[in-house]
Amino acid sequence: MKPSEKLIQAIKEQEIKPVPRWRFTLKNSLLLGAFLLAVLLGALAFSVILFAVQQTDFSVVSHLAHSRLELFLGLLPFFWIIMLIIFLIVAIYSIQYSPKGYKFTTAKLVGYSAALSILLGTLFFIAGGAQRLEHAFALNVSLYESVQEKKVQLWSMPEDGYLSGQIEEVGMGTIQLKDFQGKLWTVHHESAFMPPSVLLERGEQIKLMGEMTGKGEFSAQEIRPWGGFGAGRGKGRR
Amino acid sequence: MYPTKEICKQLSDQELIRKSLQEVDYFSCLYDRYEEQLLRYIKRLGVEEEAEDVLQEAFINIWKNLYAFDQSLKLSSWLYRIVHNQVVSCIRKKKSFGKDQKDTFDEQRFADLPDESFLDTDVLEEKDRLTHELLEKLPLLYKEVMVLKFLEDMSYEEISDILKIPEGTVATRINRAKKAFRKLSEQYPIAF
Numbered sequence: 001m002k003p004s005e006k007l008i009q010a011i012k013e014q015e016i017k018p019v020p021r022w023r024f025t026l027k028n029s030l031l032l033g034a035f036l037l038a039v040l041l042g043a044l045a046f047s048v049i050l051f052a053v054q055q056t057d058f059s060v061v062s063h064l065a066h067s068r069l070e071l072f073l074g075l076l077p078f079f080w081i082i083m084l085i086i087f088l089i090v091a092i093y094s095i096q097y098s099p100k101g102y103k104f105t106t107a108k109l110v111g112y113s114a115a116l117s118i119l120l121g122t123l124f125f126i127a128g129g130a131q132r133l134e135h136a137f138a139l140n141v142s143l144y145e146s147v148q149e150k151k152v153q154l155w156s157m158p159e160d161g162y163l164s165g166q167i168e169e170v171g172m173g174t175i176q177l178k179d180f181q182g183k184l185w186t187v188h189h190e191s192a193f194m195p196p197s198v199l200l201e202r203g204e205q206i207k208l209m210g211e212m213t214g215k216g217e218f219s220a221q222e223i224r225p226w227g228g229f230g231a232g233r234g235k236g237r238r
Numbered sequence: 239m240y241p242t243k244e245i246c247k248q249l250s251d252q253e254l255i256r257k258s259l260q261e262v263d264y265f266s267c268l269y270d271r272y273e274e275q276l277l278r279y280i281k282r283l284g285v286e287e288e289a290e291d292v293l294q295e296a297f298i299n300i301w302k303n304l305y306a307f308d309q310s311l312k313l314s315s316w317l318y319r320i321v322h323n324q325v326v327s328c329i330r331k332k333k334s335f336g337k338d339q340k341d342t343f344d345e346q347r348f349a350d351l352p353d354e355s356f357l358d359t360d361v362l363e364e365k366d367r368l369t370h371e372l373l374e375k376l377p378l379l380y381k382e383v384m385v386l387k388f389l390e391d392m393s394y395e396e397i398s399d400i401l402k403i404p405e406g407t408v409a410t411r412i413n414r415a416k417k418a419f420r421k422l423s424e425q426y427p428i429a430f
Contacts, residue, residue, distance in 0.1 A: 002266075003273065004273065005266060007265070007297050008263055010294070010298065018259065103398070
């Protein structure tokens with residue numbers, strides 16, 4: 001018996017059937033779906049990272065004492081960075097195991113997946129989605145500490161020279177500030193550096209660097225808008 | 239009823255696949271068409287005794303996955319891929335049972351070879367045979383690309399499709415394999 005006939009006989013005897021086409025189609029669709037989903041979720045994670053970076057004052061680092069540096073580092077969106085890495089791995093894995101995935105080197109796969117997530121994430125951030133997503137996360141996930149919460153923590157250390165809150169009243173060389181815990185402060189700002197974007201008006205939210213000079217008294221050396229580095233108007237605290 | 243050689247000859251690879259899915263007997267044409275070159279490939283990868291069995295098992299896998307065949311690939315590349323996987327799995331099995339025959343390389347025969355200035359047909363034949371034995375000494379990772387490139391005469395794209403690695407990696411691996419082969423051949427009194 002020819003080997004080819006032996007093969008056909010084995011197939012017939014063992015009733016071996018080809019795996020149906022839909023199984024392969026389903027597998028490939030799932031891989032593609034997983035890739036797209038991972039890229040999309042990676043994009044969302046990246047947009048929140050952008051938002052967190054935007055909210056972080058890196059210039060503060062040099063002023064911070066070692067013990068406070070930890071708090072500052074806590075502002076960095078590690079949760080979202082880890083999420084981004086996980087989604088990138090899922091995206092790379094799913095495309096690598098797709099029918100044509102082997103054509104790409106790992107470096108190319110990482111590059112393309114990251115580029116897609118970065119592009120979509122940036123668009124989402126520009127559209128304001130990152131802030132909303134972060135807020136929704138903070139509201140619905142009890143363990144999650146939002147960027148804003150961490151930021152308030154960092155800027156609520158008057159004894160270390162950091163204060164923030166909403167302007168209640170504006171006087172000559174002083175302002176009355178209500179911090180985010182509701183405590184009232186008299187802030188002296190005659191010699192404070194203030195970028196043009198800061199408006200000392202009732203209702204404005206600001207952050208200050210300076211020195212606590214007494215109970216409820218603070219001498220400001222620098223005033224910044226709450227929502228940014230000082231280059232633009234703050235969006236205000238939610 | 240198995241199709242005759244003439245009928246098989248008239249049908250293209252694609253037609254044979256289509257016909258096989260309707261009538262399994264046509265699958266024998268595909269086996270007959272590629273049997274010789276695939277058997278040779280299996281043997282070149284170092285599986286001699288079980289070559290027939292490996293090919294049979296590979297063709298059963300080919301049959302099971304017939305609907306997965308990507309029409310943008312050359313059928314031969316796809317067949318080589320499945321056969322290759324079967325060979326690798328066979329080699330692994332042999333290794334795990336301690337039956338690896340890689341050490342059958344005849345070093346004495348190399349030592350007894352005449353200097354290359356005495357080259358004649360016999361020596362050339364011997365050289366060809368020893369090339370295969372030297373290939374046997376290479377790790378599978380290098381041996382497979384050397385066999386595909388220089389013995390099976392495959393393009394980088396085909397090798398990429400068979401081994402499921404990027405073409406750039408194929409090129410790098412071939413370079414490294416050539417270096418390893420050269421280094422190995424330097425130990426013996428014959429020029430490659």
